Amino acid sequence: xxxxxxxxxxxxxxxxxxxxxxxxxxxxxxxxxxxxxxxxxxxxxxxxxxxxxxxxxxxxxxxxxxxxxxxxxxxxxxxxxxxxxxxxxxxxxxxxxxxxxxxxxxxxxxxxxxxxxxxxxxxxxxxxxxxxxxxxxxxxxxxxx
Numbered sequence: 641x642x643x644x645x646x647x648x649x650x651x652x653x654x655x656x657x658x659x660x661x662x663x664x665x666x667x668x669x670x671x672x673x674x675x676x677x678x679x680x681x682x683x684x685x686x687x688x689x690x691x692x693x694x695x696x697x698x699x700x701x702x703x704x705x706x707x708x709x710x711x712x713x714x715x716x717x718x719x720x721x722x723x724x725x726x727x728x729x730x731x732x733x734x735x736x737x738x739x740x741x742x743x744x745x746x747x748x749x750x751x752x753x754x755x756x757x758x759x760x761x762x763x764x765x766x767x768x769x770x771x772x773x774x775x776x777x778x779x780x781x782x783x784x785x
Contacts, residue, residue, distance in 0.1 A: 692721040694744075697751055704735020713769070715746045717785055722746075726770050726777045742772035 664677035698710040732737035745751040753759035765782040
C-alpha cells in the first residue's frame with residue numbers, strides 16, 4: 641500500500657496556518673483589546689488647536705523622515721499657550737516621521753544669536769522657551785513662567 645503524500649499546496653497552507661497562529665499568539669493582547677465591547681464607541685480626541693500665532697524660522701529634515709523646526713512666538717504668549725503649540729506641532733508631524741527637534745523662541749534676536757557665544761546667556765535663556773529632543777518637550781525659559 642502506497643503512502644498518501646500531501647500536495648505542495650497543502651504544505652503551503654499548513655505553513656501559513658502555523659505562521660498565523662504564532663502571530664495571533666504573540667499579538668493576542670492587542671487583538672483582544674482592539675475588539676473590546678465598547679471599542680466601536682471610542683473616538684480618538686484630537687489635540688486642540690492652539691490659540692497662538694507663530695512663525696517658522698527654520699525647518700529641516702532629519703534622517704529618513706523626521707523634522708526639526710525652530711519657531712517664533714509673541715513675547716506676550718503664556719507658558720500654557722506655548723506648551724499647547726508644542727504639543728500641537730508634535731502631533732501634526734507625527735504622520736510624516738515625527739518631530740525630532742523643536743525649539744520655540746519669543747525673540748528673533750535671541751534666535752539669531754543662538755550660536756553666538758558672546759550673546760548674554762541670561763538674555764538668551766529668557767527668550768528660549770521650549771526645547772524638544774527625542775520624546776520630551778521641556779519648558780526651558782529662565783525667569784519666565
